[in-house]
Amino acid sequence: MTTDKNEDGNPASSEQTRSEGPHWVIAGAGSIGIWIGAHLASAGKKVTFLARPRIINKVQEHGIQLTSWTGTSLSLPADQIVMTENEACLADADVIVVAVKSKDTFAIAEQISRHIKPGARIISAQNGINNASALSNILPDHQVGSMMVPYNVLPMEKGRYHCGTQGRLVIDQGLSDLAKTIRAAKLDIDTAEDMHEVLWGKLLLNLNNPLNAISGMPLVEELSDRKWRCQLADCMEETLGILDELGIQPKIQAAVPATWIPRILRLPTFLFKLLAKQMLQMDPLARSSMQEDIQLKRPTEIDYINGEVVRYARSLGMQAPFNEAVIAQIKRLEQTYALTR
Structure with missing residues (x-):
């Protein structure tokens, strides 16, 4: 069930939340966050989207459909998507993908710091140069890495998100195990030792x-x-x-x-x-x-x-x-x- 929260304030359960492997939380379910998270969810990974009400409402009504200019497509019905506006979902995350605008990095880092569990890892999938460093400064006890997202995704009508350009994701070499998971979700991805240059x-x-x-x-x-x-x-x-x-x-x-x-x-x-x-x-x-x-x-x-x-x-x-x-x-x-x- 796509939902924002249940009676105790935690994300509601669904069939999708019982899949094996790490729990991914997409912190900032805008166009890029939804593109990455929906691919992971479609591959059977446990994914929760931390999103704003307008996004939740749209997904509740239409589900998620991903399309690209090369003709590929992917659809997730609403009952296979877990969305919430409640930051408490971060407490259950094994991997947090930060996909907010750069101006909101400090705000999301503060939210994460209130809930993150020991051993959870953070990936900055944002524009800009210094977001991973900013996150690491607030979350010094956690592994923080960068992921470069090369393509352009824009929201369209009725829950559709369209990728109009091409390229390969690039992630920190230190997160190569997560790269394997992302690759299994049919997203092309490489690793790099020096993400600053990337x-x-x-x-x-x-x-x-x-x-x-x-x-x-x-x-x-x-x-x-x-x-x-x-x-x-x-x-x-x-x-x-x-x-x-x-x-x-x-x-x-x-x-x-x-x-x-x-x-x-x-x-x-x-x-x-x-x-x-x-x-x-x-x-x-x-x-x-x-x-x-x-x-x-x-x-x-x-x-x-x-x-x-x-x-x-x-x-x-x-x-x-x-x-x-x-x-x-x-x-x-x-x-x-x-x-x-």
């Missing part, structure tokens, strides 16, 4: 998120416009210079080194489309999650994407004017929409 690689590509939000275009259309690509190239090149000073070599899921990407982006469009086919392999209607946030008049994660670049630049006594300009544009949009909420 997360910087994702952030480098995520510098397009705010530009996509500002453009209002689908990702394919935006990346097919050299004007937007050149702005992205400027932000990336600036970031690569800062990372070089820090001695960090970002790892990206691409056929070429990260340092080549700005030059490729600046090519004439016909050459770009010829040489960067992989970059354009996505759903024609895919948009960044930041564009969704702007459209729904929600705060964005700009401070944890371009904002990270600016903070590291300042720590080195450097400037990051291209990234600062993008931040200013997003902040203006946020302020405009805040006035209309």
